[in-house]
Amino acid sequence: MSQAKDIIDAVAHRIPGTHNLYPAINTAIRYVAKRLFWHKSDLITGALSVSVAAAASTGTLPSDFWGLRGYPYMNGKTWHLNPLPDLITKLQYTSSGEPRYYQIKGQTIYLTPATGSAITINGDYWQRTTAITKLTDTMPWFEMFDDVIQEFLIQWYAVGSKDAPQNIAALQGYVWEAVDMIVPFRDKTAAPEITEAVDWSGMTEESMYG
Helix, strand or coil: CCEHHHHHHHHHHHCCCCCCCHHHHHHHHHHHHHHHHHHCCHHHEEEEEEEECCCCCEEECCCCEEEEEEEEEECCCCCECEECCCHHHHHCCCCCECCCEEEEECCEEEEECCECCCEEEEEEEEECCCCCCCCCCECCHHHCCHHHHHHHHHHHHHCCCCCCHHHHHHHHHHHHHHHHHHHHHHCCCCCCCCCCCCCHHHCCHHHHHC
16 A cells, blocks of 8 residues: 555656645545546445434434445345435334434434434445545555556646646546546446346247247
8 A cells, every 4th residue: 555655756856846745636536536436436435334322313424425325224134224205204203113214414314213222324335535634644546546646746736737727627637537447447246136047948949949
């Protein structure tokens, strides 16, 4: 795993003068992260674990929570929670019990009905990357995009961010293209169910050969 100092050391000789590189590093990381989000990549997926006390209807989501990936579920159960369809459904539950529905508001997950016992909500969620603030901070993504971030820094200070639309679009496009070259070949998933085998016993010679 690389650190921020490895990125800075790699580009220091190509960037004239002394610059605070952290803003540019974090901008590059955000560009990568947003493209990974667009790809629905496992590289920005975290494991959700939210504790909810007995008789409570809310739980606090992680500080890096960007959104749910799929459905949340209660630890130990074999079925998932469903999004709360409407207010009428919520108002039908007047006492605590076993939660059936969830709703996300900000950094809080709301359960309907309130849980009758202490539970843990699990699932997958889209995870916001941690900002780089010091040299010893670990860079994300297992060095997969370190070279992209390095080149981004060089271009950021060579061309200048300047907030010019064409400069920002060019830098963003460079990062996105690099991500697009890798992610589609990394994130492979199995079919949701196994395809059933052909029942040859019911086949006739006519149906097979026409």
